[in-house]
Structures are given as structure tokens and as C-alpha cells.
Amino acid sequence: VILEAWVKGVNPKGNSTNPSNWDFGSSFFFAGTVVTTIGYGNLAPSTEAGRVFCVFYALVGIPLNVVFLNSLGTGLRAQLAARERWEERPLRSQLPQVLGLGLGLTLGTLATLVLPPVAFSHVEGWSLSEGFYFAFITLSTIGFGDYVVGRDPSKYYVSVYRSLAVLWILLGLAWLTLLLSLGPVLLRRCSRLWLLVRGLGLQEGPAPDPEGLPRPKKSPISA
């Protein structure tokens, strides 16, 4: 019986007073895991109607989400590309731009890919490696569901905590999309710049490379 109830998503430790798995925040979280195709599975619809709705919800929601992420990525990239007309600038002014771009990217990566795992591991009481494992499994949309935020019933969570987690997932996926689209561009430009610099015999040459190289390394996460 315990097994069945566990499968149904009831927490065996809890008594009837503890918060429901399907209050609004959790339902929102669940909807987020559906449309991003993460699918942790700690919450899954168990009624017939819920399943039917889930099928159609996913069929519409997943493309919608993909379109959104895609347009966000291309939009950000377009802005960056519009701001920087690399080829028309002289060499000297390209270096600060590369540095600025790298700094921006590093900050964004820090804000979306590094800080949240740390925050999660702090809030949930996980170790740092568990936090990063969770973030990786989430943002690669694998979603095993062995670590899920906001599941521990003995902790008190702010009611918007899971909604915030959904927003983080959306942002993180968008950022990954941006990195994916930006990675090759950056790599190409940096290599060109590097060749140019080396051809002129300057010493700052290798400087832009470490700026550009870490990006593509991250990129295969959601490929």
C-alpha cells in the first residue's frame, strides 16, 4: 500500500495536514517540466483526464516553448551582432570589445548557470556537487527526478520558490540557446582576430581566445 501510495505521489511521511503536491505553485512547476521536456516525474498526472490533457498540453506547449527559446536566442544574438560591427573597426578597438563581450557572457553564465546551483544546494541542503548535478540534469532536459527542488516536506519553502525555479529553467535554457548560437560565431571571430594579431606580431594575441573558448565547451549541454 505504501508502495502504491508512493507511486501516486503521496509522501508517506506526511500526515494529511502537509501542503499538497498539486497546489498552484507545484502545478506551475509541473507544467514547466512538461513544456521544457524535462519531466522529472516526481509529479505525474495519475487521473485519466489529467493524462489526456497532459498529452495535448505537451503537443502544443513544447513547440511553443521551443519557438520562444529560439527567438530569444536569436534575438539576443542579433542585438549583439548589431552592436558590434567587427570588420569595420580597426584592430585596436576590437580587443576591448572582445573583452567586454567575454565579460558579459561570463556574467550571464555566472548568473544563469553557476549561481542557481549554488543557491539551490544552499536552500535544499545538498552538497555543491549535487547542486551542479541537479542543474546539469535539469538544463540538459534529461530530468531524472532524483533531485528536485522544493520537494522536501520538512522544509518550509516560500510559495513562489518553485515558480522561481521554473523561471530559472526558462532563462537557463534560453541562455544555453544563446550560447549555442553564439559559440561558433565567437570562435570564428576570435580565431580570425588571433590570426590577425599573430600576423602583426603583437603579444595580446592569445588574449581573446580564452574568452571565446569556454563558451562552446558549455554549448553541447542542450544540443
Place this chain on the structure above:
Amino acid sequence: MRCTTLLALLALVLLYLVSGALVFQALEQPYEQQAQKDLGETREKFLRAHPCVSPHELGLFIKEVADALGGGADPETNSTNISNHSAWNLGSAFFFSGTIITTIGYGNAALRTDAGRLFCIFYALVGIPLFGMLLAGVGDRLGSSLRHGIGHIEAIFLKWHVPPELVRVLSAMLFLLIGCLLFVLTPTFVFCYMEDWSKLEAIYFVIVTLTTVGFGDYVAGADPKQDSPAYQPLVWFWILFGLAYFASVLTTIGNWLKAVSRRTRAEMGGLTAQAASWTGTVTARVTQRTLPTAPLPEKERPPLPPLPCPAQPVGLPQSPVSPEKVATPSPPTASALDYPSENLAFIDESSDTQSERGCALPRAPRGRRRPNPPRKPARPRGPGRPRDKGVPV
């Protein structure tokens, strides 16, 4: 994509999430409360039937059981038969690595050791792009063979003097129908038979798997009583082909959603050209395939780096082909701005370039070219035209 469009999309996604949350809450909460109540009653009954067990001890035992469940142990087996079935025998481990690289991630078996987790991260980093490449290849081959068959049927229809628009609709329907039959209905019945699920459960499992959501509440081949050795590999291959098909279906739906929101004249012009080129692609694709990849004209290169796909850092072999195929030179005869033909063009386009994120591919060239300053509204498929000259067909 303009900022306002982006904001509108964000709002739409959030609205969609909220509405889904409300519906799921309404549907699932009563059931959950019922289950919780049942559990409480059973516990009370158990305590009354066995007065020797203190509630505290029972609580501890339940906690242990829950932990073991999380750890992948099966509470129904006792320690004597532990040797004959493990969640980590070779077949299951194969299935598990399949769920990693397809990003399905059922989670019915998940890693418990630190070394396993570390390995999993790097395994996924390599495996997911690799699988994307495989999926793209399979999807391309699948789409082309399907389209080949459909092309024959289309020729028959055209012989009967059926109007071309109708033919397009019919062939699209055929594409959907055959795909559904092959990858959704057949597995559904197989799973009904093999796993003793109801029809609805089987369809739910199929959809949840092929969209790579993968809740893991139903997993094929996870039942220990189920032991035909060919079953799990078969499931794996079904997942591979089904994902390729489903990526194209999801792309189509996404393109419909996108097409609904796209009203500007310039883009419409581009789409009609695209739609007109649709029939041309069927015949032209063979010659296109043999060409070396991406003979991009040099003049395209300076203003914008022409890597056509943001979703594939590893550079799939198919990716450069897709924009060319879209821009296949066929005279833009059809001037009708009807949505059906536009959507059909998307269907055609989408089934060529497959990956899990295949949805990103077909639209990529257009979004890419946006920042191009000398973009003229009269030539919406600007990148396509010069490329036509580079592609001798």
C-alpha cells in the same frame, strides 16, 4: 525577432504555463488528497491490527522504505531473489544510457554514487550531440523515403487532375497518418499487450517518451517479470525512429504557431516563395544531396558568419543542406498567401533536418539574417537567392 514579439511570446509561454498549472491542479489535487486519505486509513488499520508496533517505529520503517524506493530498490522482492534481477544489469544499463543521451531521463533508475554522477555528466556532454547527429541522419533518411513514397502518390493524384493545393494537403495528411500509424499506434498496441497497460496508459507513455518529457511513471520493460531479451533494444530503436518522426511533428506544430503570429508582408512573400519551392524540393533533393556541403558564395560571408544552425555546435552534416533546400530554385508561381500551403512547406522543410532540437534548424537562417543591415523588404529570402546562383541544379 523584435523585442515586442519576444515579450509577447514570453507572456504567452507564461500564460500557457499558468493555465496548465490551473488545469493540472484542478484535475490532480482531488485524487492526491484521496490517496493521502487512503494511506492514512491503511496506516491506522495496520496499527490497530498490530498493536505491538508503535507508531514511531512504523514511521521509521516507512521512511526507510521511501528511501529505498528512491534508491531504486524494489520493496516487493525479498533478499533471497536479489541476485536474479538487478536494476543495473547490462540490458537495463543500456536502456539507462539510452535515456541519458536521448534526454528522456525516466528516472526510474537514477545514479546514486558520486562517480556515477560525474561520469554521467561527461557521458551526456558527449552523448547528446552524438545522438543528435544520429537522429538528424535517421530523420533525414526517414523523411526522404517517406517523401519519396508520397511523391509517387502525388504524381498519381496529379495525373487525375486534382488541384495542387489539395494534393499538398493530402500528402501532408499522408505523412502524418503513416507516421502516426508506424510510431504511435503500433507501439501503443504492442505496449498494451506486453505491459498490460490500458490503451490510454500506452498512448500516454508513447507521447511522454517521444516528446522526451519522460516522467518515468510508466516505463517499458521495467517490470522484472518481463524477460524477453529483445524487448528493451526494440524499445530503444523505436525511440530512435519515433523521436525523429516526432521532432518533425513538433516542428510542424511550432511552425503553425509561428505562422499564426506572422503577418508582415515581407515575410509572407518569403513564405510563398518557400511554399512554391516545395514541390521542387522533391525532385531537386537528389541532386542537392550529391553536392559538397554548403558551397556558400563568398560575398555572403563577410557581413555575417554563415553557420546555419545554432542548435548544433558539432556541425551536423545535414545542416548546411537545409537552407539550400529551402531556397531551391523554383519559380515562385503560387502567389496565394494561404496558410495551408505555407504550413506544408514547413512540413516538408521540417522533416529534412532532424535533431531533437530540430525545431531550431529550419528557421535558423531567417532569424540569423535579421541583423543584416542591407536587408530589403522586397527580398525577404535574401540569403536564399544568392545561394541559388551557387547551387547549379
